[in-house]
Amino acid sequence: MRYRTQSLGATILLGVTLLGCRTGIGMDMQMAAKYSDKVLDETLVQIEPEVQWTHGPTTTGSCDVTRRRTVMTVISGDRRGSFLGVVDRYWRESDYEIKTINNDGDFPAIYAQTKRGFGVSLSFGGEGQAFFEVDSPCVEKSDVADSTTKPTAPSYEGMENIPRPHLRSDFWSAGAP
Numbered sequence: 240m241r242y243r244t245q246s247l248g249a250t251i252l253l254g255v256t257l258l259g260c261r262t263g264i265g266m267d268m269q270m271a272a273k274y275s276d277k278v279l280d281e282t283l284v285q286i287e288p289e290v291q292w293t294h295g296p297t298t299t300g301s302c303d304v305t306r307r308r309t310v311m312t313v314i315s316g317d318r319r320g321s322f323l324g325v326v327d328r329y330w331r332e333s334d335y336e337i338k339t340i341n342n343d344g345d346f347p348a349i350y351a352q353t354k355r356g357f358g359v360s361l362s363f364g365g366e367g368q369a370f371f372e373v374d375s376p377c378v379e380k381s382d383v384a385d386s387t388t389k390p391t392a393p394s395y396e397g398m399e400n401i402p403r404p405h406l407r408s409d410f411w412s413a414g415a416p
Contacts, residue, residue: 264355264356264376264378266378266379267378267379267380267381268299268302268303268304268375268378268379268380268381268382268383269381269382269383269384270378270381271303271304271357271375271378272297272304272306272375272383272384272386274355274357274375275304275305275306275357275373275375276306276386276387276388278353278357278359278373279306279308279371279373279388280388281329281333282326282329282330282359282371283308283371285325285326285329286322286325286326287325288408288409288410288411289391290310290311290312290314290369290391290408290411291310291311291312291391291392291406292308292309292310292311292312292371292390292391292392293308293309293311293390293391293392293393293394293395293401294307294308294309294385294386294388294390294394295307295308295309295370295372295401297383297385297386299383301380302377302378302379302380303374303375303376303377303378304374304375304378304383305372305373305374305375306372306373306386307370307371307372307373308370308371308372308390309368309369309370309371309401310368310369310370310371310404311368311392311393311401311402311404311405311406312392312404312406312407312408312411312412313366313367313368313404313405313406313407313408313411313412313415314363314367314368314369314404314411314412314415315367315411315412315413315414315415316344316345316367316414316415317413317414318410318411318412318413318414319347319363319367320347322361322369322411323340323347323349323361326349326361327340327349330349330351330359333353334354335351335352335353335354335359336351336352337349337350337351338350338351338352338358341362345363346362346363346364347362347363348360348361348362348363349361349362355376356376357373357374357375357376358372358373358374359371359372359373359374360372360373365403366403366404367404367412367415368403368404369404392406
């Protein structure tokens with residue numbers, strides 16, 4: 240009897256999950272990936288002077304997709320607050336809900352959510368490398384094609400071994416070694 244109860248519970252949970260995906264935001268994983276690209280494209284174009292970036296790996300779950308962009312321009316410690324401020328201002332103007340801001344001096348980050356329920360983040364890693372990420376909510380399962388947006392920095396085979404930032408900007412890299 241215990242097995243039947245667990246099995247029935249798992250079946251109900253699976254059904255609710257699938258129903259949520261079908262009635263959620265009305266898109267499949269490919270559509271979610273395209274929307275994520277649009278969010279990333281529109282965010283990056285707001286950054287002046289422009290930074291050089293490359294695609295990070297796209298990952299998919301059972302009903303979600305994540306797109307990533309890795310900034311290859313060195314962002315100095317002195318400029319990270321300004322960089323975050325530009326992105327924060329744009330996301331607020333776009334009616335994104337700011338969820339959390341991490342003011343860590345070395346590894347600051349900002350986390351937001353679009354009106355369509357997509358999680359958006361900008362975080363800093365080692366050597367001033369900035370990472371953008373967009374995570375979809377649960378959507379219909381489908382194949383996901385590579386992004387058609389051309390990166391402004393070199394692409395890296397497989398996208399798993401992206402080097403640390405090495406491109407310099409007179410503005411964004413000012414004061415960085």
